Amino acid sequence: MAATLKDVAARAGVSRSAVSRTFTDGASVSGKMRRKVEKAAAELGYSPNVLARSLTTRRTKLIGLISNNFHNPIFLEVFDLFTRKLQERGLRPLLVNLSDETDPENSVRMLRQYSVDGVVVASSTLPPGFSKAFRDAGMPVVNSFGRYSSTPQVHVVGIDNRECGRMAARALVERGYKNVAFLGGPESATSTQDRFAGFQEEMAMHPDIAVSYSFATAYSFDAGRAEMQRLLASNPQTEAYFCGDDVLSIGVLSAVQDAGLRVPENVGLIGLNDMEMAGWQNINLTTIRQPIAQIINSSVELMVAMLDEPDRYPEARLFPCEVVERGTLRPLPT
Amino acid sequence: MAATLKDVAARAGVSRSAVSRTFTDGASVSGKMRRKVEKAAAELGYSPNVLARSLTTRRTKLIGLISNNFHNPIFLEVFDLFTRKLQERGLRPLLVNLSDETDPENSVRMLRQYSVDGVVVASSTLPPGFSKAFRDAGMPVVNSFGRYSSTPQVHVVGIDNRECGRMAARALVERGYKNVAFLGGPESATSTQDRFAGFQEEMAMHPDIAVSYSFATAYSFDAGRAEMQRLLASNPQTEAYFCGDDVLSIGVLSAVQDAGLRVPENVGLIGLNDMEMAGWQNINLTTIRQPIAQIINSSVELMVAMLDEPDRYPEARLFPCEVVERGTLRPLPT
DNA sequence: GATCATTTTGCAACCGGTTGCAAAAGAATC
DNA sequence: GATTCTTTTGCAACCGGTTGCAAAATGATC
Numbered sequence: 001m002a003a004t005l006k007d008v009a010a011r012a013g014v015s016r017s018a019v020s021r022t023f024t025d026g027a028s029v030s031g032k033m034r035r036k037v038e039k040a041a042a043e044l045g046y047s048p049n050v051l052a053r054s055l056t057t058r059r060t061k062l063i064g065l066i067s068n069n070f071h072n073p074i075f076l077e078v079f080d081l082f083t084r085k086l087q088e089r090g091l092r093p094l095l096v097n098l099s100d101e102t103d104p105e106n107s108v109r110m111l112r113q114y115s116v117d118g119v120v121v122a123s124s125t126l127p128p129g130f131s132k133a134f135r136d137a138g139m140p141v142v143n144s145f146g147r148y149s150s151t152p153q154v155h156v157v158g159i160d161n162r163e164c165g166r167m168a169a170r171a172l173v174e175r176g177y178k179n180v181a182f183l184g185g186p187e188s189a190t191s192t193q194d195r196f197a198g199f200q201e202e203m204a205m206h207p208d209i210a211v212s213y214s215f216a217t218a219y220s221f222d223a224g225r226a227e228m229q230r231l232l233a234s235n236p237q238t239e240a241y242f243c244g245d246d247v248l249s250i251g252v253l254s255a256v257q258d259a260g261l262r263v264p265e266n267v268g269l270i271g272l273n274d275m276e277m278a279g280w281q282n283i284n285l286t287t288i289r290q291p292i293a294q295i296i297n298s299s300v301e302l303m304v305a306m307l308d309e310p311d312r313y314p315e316a317r318l319f320p321c322e323v324v325e326r327g328t329l330r331p332l333p334t
Numbered sequence: 335m336a337a338t339l340k341d342v343a344a345r346a347g348v349s350r351s352a353v354s355r356t357f358t359d360g361a362s363v364s365g366k367m368r369r370k371v372e373k374a375a376a377e378l379g380y381s382p383n384v385l386a387r388s389l390t391t392r393r394t395k396l397i398g399l400i401s402n403n404f405h406n407p408i409f410l411e412v413f414d415l416f417t418r419k420l421q422e423r424g425l426r427p428l429l430v431n432l433s434d435e436t437d438p439e440n441s442v443r444m445l446r447q448y449s450v451d452g453v454v455v456a457s458s459t460l461p462p463g464f465s466k467a468f469r470d471a472g473m474p475v476v477n478s479f480g481r482y483s484s485t486p487q488v489h490v491v492g493i494d495n496r497e498c499g500r501m502a503a504r505a506l507v508e509r510g511y512k513n514v515a516f517l518g519g520p521e522s523a524t525s526t527q528d529r530f531a532g533f534q535e536e537m538a539m540h541p542d543i544a545v546s547y548s549f550a551t552a553y554s555f556d557a558g559r560a561e562m563q564r565l566l567a568s569n570p571q572t573e574a575y576f577c578g579d580d581v582l583s584i585g586v587l588s589a590v591q592d593a594g595l596r597v598p599e600n601v602g603l604i605g606l607n608d609m610e611m612a613g614w615q616n617i618n619l620t621t622i623r624q625p626i627a628q629i630i631n632s633s634v635e636l637m638v639a640m641l642d643e644p645d646r647y648p649e650a651r652l653f654p655c656e657v658v659e660r661g662t663l664r665p666l667p668t
Numbered sequence: 669g670a671t672c673a674t675t676t677t678g679c680a681a682c683c684g685g686t687t688g689c690a691a692a693a694g695a696a697t698c
Numbered sequence: 699g700a701t702t703c704t705t706t707t708g709c710a711a712c713c714g715g716t717t718g719c720a721a722a723a724t725g726a727t728c
Contacts, residue, residue, distance in 0.1 A: 002446060002472070004683090004685085005685060014708090015707065016684090017687080018707065018708075019685095020685065020686055023685095024686075026686095028707090033707080046448065047446060047447055048685070049684055050447040050685095051389070051448065051684085053684080053686070054713090055684080055685065055713040055714060056713045057685090057686070057711070070414030070417075071410070071414070073407045075403075075410060076405070076406075079429070080431060083431035084431055084433070087430075087431060092444075092448065093429045094396075094428055095413070095429040110426075112336060112381060113381055221610075221611075221614050225615070254614060254615045254616035267567050277407075278556075280585075280588060281559070282584070282616075283589035284417055292718060340715095348677085350714090350715080351678060351716080354716060355677090355717095357715095362677090363676075364724095369684060383713095383714055384715095385714085387715055388683090389682090389684060389715065389716085390683045390716040390717075392683085568676065576723085579699085621712035
């Protein structure tokens with residue numbers, strides 16, 4: 001069995017408090033005592049039990065990392081960055097997969113049972129009720145990749161999806177397309193709704209451009225491909241599409257290529273995310289870059305701040321996106 | 335503050351032990367008592383603190399889920415399945431990102447501090463010293479996607495990489511290729527070494543076939559592409575490649591296409607993994623399917639078994655792979 | 669209703685730590 | 699060296715649970 005505080009105290013011939021103090025920073029211990037204890041601890045291979053400690057300190061350093069996006073390659077990057085950043089701060093991600101969950105109650109109970117210090121909800125598709133349920137249970141919550149609201153109920157870090165919609169629209173307008181379409185992700189996702197709203201808003205300023213829209217059933221290759229196959233038959237006149245995200249775009253791309261059409265000559269595409277794969281030379285997708293690393297850094301910083309100040313007033317932190325020009329839209333007129 | 339056992343006991347007018355017992359299954363409580371306690375608990379929204387409980391039961395239900403593969407899309411699937419399967423068993427994955435870590439010591443300490451019940455090492459590239467270090471620290475360990483050994487030192491669940499190498503070789507032989515190559519992942523990864531050994535072993539039985547080999551610097555798109563660009567210049571006579579894994583293959587594919595060559599007419603490719611993307615119609619990669627779901631199910635089952643029987647004798651569980659025929663190898667002669 | 673076996677309950681100690689408080693030790697001052 | 703102030707240390711209670719044991723309650727039997 002692993003050595004405990006008591007063992008170390010006995011070996012060093014000091015009180016248990018003394019041992020505890022040498023392992024708590026900021027506590028008052030003399031140099032002599034510290035050396036004695038550290039020697040005994042090293043000999044026994046002791047390191048303090050964080051969970052027992054948490055009982056009195058009320059800090060576990062556990063952070064619930066919650067997501068339901070386990071099929072979008074971008075999320076591998078998200079998990080990579082979150083785990084790294086949390087680890088750097090000495091926090092430990094307890095990963096929770098909510099893919100099939102519709103009711104927050106179980107998750108709330110579980111997170112409370114493990115006394116997590118906070119919860120990061122990393123998802124653009126999880127219903128907002130989840131974040132609120134965690135907050136209502138008294139846990140600090142950051143919703144990363146969540147929906148912007150001017151009166152946020154929980155902390156949100158992400159992008160302005162509406163502005164992204166406008167940005168995509170402008171990219172198409174600037175390139176002279178006259179018949180464009182929005183091919184969104186699932187209509188129920190707030191990210192889809194906001195991107196759509198922004199897209200329409202901008203397009204409303206260009207009455208000479210024909211605009212149509214439709215929604216794929218998921219942010220996935222298959223859904224994008226299937227929807228595009230349908231559209232190629234029903235709306236062959238569309239010149240360019242703003243697709244819900246990059247995976248969806250790649251599905252769309254494959255449908256276009258299979259139909260014997262060329263990109264960008266016959267059909268233009270712009271995606272959203274700029275996932276690693278979008279830059280692969282055989283995909284080479286023009287897309288809107290979502291600054292994932294910044295979003296995650298900021299989320300973790302915010303979480304750390306909230307640990308000290310749980311009642312911090314909820315804020316929305318939005319990061320600007322930018323168009324990454326690759327090969328799936330015709331070039332800008334000079 | 336969340337209600338504690340003491341609060342519930344007070345409200346129900348019973349002893350703390352009684353409350354504890356109604357929340358411990360297998361404990362002796364009368365129906366009347368149980369109802370009383372459950373009523374009080376419901377009113378207070380009480381649920382037991384798992385961490386405090388773990389102090390006496392010595393079970394946290396935390397499982398360290400350790401990986402250093404946060405760039406290979408297949409691992410998103412791996413994390414999805416692991417989290418689901420662990421959750422189904424009431425276990426909680428504590429995700430540890432070891433991407434930049436070279437020394438197991440810190441990880442061992444951290445996992446001990448959190449009293450994890452066990453450790454799943456999900457990686458084909460992490461040095462075997464890590465798994466052993468965890469085992470030596472007294473934690474049950476399952477190394478998923480690890481290296482097969484006839485005398486395993488920790489539990490290993492995965493595939494027989496050597497047999498996969500043979501299988502790939504046979505696939506190329508059967509299709510009549512006379513000049514083939516092994517294009518492996520990083521030479522230091524045991525998976526690369528074993529696949530290479532199997533490949534050579536089988537090829538040794540076909541002296542009429544020219545065999546060459548090289549290694550990419552990582553299991554990644556860029557590494558595959560770069561290596562293939564080099565090979566296309568230096569070894570243009572090679573007819574078909576067995577590539578280290580699917581991401582690598584896609585990089586290779588892109589280099590081939592960029593060079594104006596056609597697949598499978600000019601160059602044949604076979605990958606390994608059968609990740610979701612391999613089936614995308616614009617990639618359509620012939621590959622060797624690694625049964626990920628089975629490996630993960632089995633890993634979790636094994637972990638659960640070890641929780642009851644920590645000194646279980648280490649075993650290797652290997653699952654058979656199969657060739658998935660798509661469009662990057664010429665068809666079998668009839 | 670008394671006797672005995674069985675179940676249910678509460679007491680108190682413990683799991684591995686932290687911490688307020690007062691006593692002990694050390695440092696500074698005269 | 700005595701006095702005072704400051705720092706260091708140990709005691710004991712506590713964090714939120716579990717559990718062995720003995721006492722109390724219940725049930726079975728006559």
